[in-house]
Amino acid sequence: MQVNLFDPDAPKKAANLSINSDLLRLAKERRINLSQALEARLTEMLREDFYLHWNEENKEAVDDYNCRIEAEGTFGDGRRLF
Numbered sequence: 001m002q003v004n005l006f007d008p009d010a011p012k013k014a015a016n017l018s019i020n021s022d023l024l025r026l027a028k029e030r031r032i033n034l035s036q037a038l039e040a041r042l043t044e045m046l047r048e049d050f051y052l053h054w055n056e057e058n059k060e061a062v063d064d065y066n067c068r069i070e071a072e073g074t075f076g077d078g079r080r081l082f
Helices: 021-029 034-072
Strands: none
Touching: 021 034
């Protein structure tokens, strides 16, 4: 399940932040684009958070479904040839 957490076409907005000077130096030496790196990591963090909360909110339904499938099987179990 792929969820769009944000609009990737939204306009950019300037942000003021502080960063460890040694990290900044190393990133510049390696020509790492800080904006792209930050956006990529924030996307990962938000996605992890989204799925963590989704799993917590839907745990009961998922557990019920898994118990039912374990007990009754799925619709096509009797028709499968493999």
